[in-house]
Amino acid sequence: MNLKDKIIVITGSSQGFGQALAKLFISEGAKVIISSHDKNNLKSAAKDLLADYFLTDVTSPKDMKKLGEYVFKKYGVIDFWVNNAGMQIVPSLVENIDIKKLRYLFEVNFFGYFYGCQTALAYMKKQGKGVIININSTAGLEGKSEIAAYSSSKFAIKGLTESIRREIQNSNIQILGVFPGGMKTDIYKEKYPSDLDQYMEVESVAKKVIDNLKSNNPEIDLIIKRPIK
DSSP states (O other): OOOTTOEEEESSOSSHHHHHHHHHHHHTTOEEEEEESOHHHHHHHHHHHTOEEEEOOTTOHHHHHHHHHHHHHHHSOOOEEEEOOOOOOOOOOGGGOOHHHHHHHHIIIIIHHHHHHHHHHHHHHHHTOEEEEEEOOGGGTSOOTTOHHHHHHHHHHHHHHHHHHHHTTTSSEEEEEEEEOOBSSGGGTTSOOTTGGGSBOHHHHHHHHHHHHHSSSOOSEEEEOSSOO
């Protein structure tokens, strides 16, 4: 895929992996609109990246619709929509998971992606083309102990991605899944893993995503395990 001059929306992109991905898209000549619920971080990232931005809470379907409206009205097209915003809670056994935190995790990790896909599809079907990228996790491929909440939300994203792929199979719209292993991000800020030093750098993972998109035949489900070889 040629990324030059493409209009790209990335949620959860004021820091971490989302920001690293935005930076690489921009280096390829794309026009990137970053979004986040954190106003200060968002403005700072937009200034550093020289990118457009829009304040968005992914748990709000109204906010997600407003993000789509803003981009489509200003640029006339949405070429790529990247669902990236995510969170984690402190790992624990299933019986000890706080239900309030579990529900909010699903609001961010799953419903945020669902609203994003709904918004993106509405415009992409109107324009007759487009690419949706759902940033998932290897936790969405295999369950692991003490991260049932996080893993369940990622499996839900996988199901969403595969279902949409079937719905749009006879169109010029694509939906891709990205499944990275552990990355060095603030998603673990409640409790950092003891082996965080072995996790992947966000820049390395972002480059894998860009390289895949630029290839002649991009993988529709890109699995990036640590360490990157």
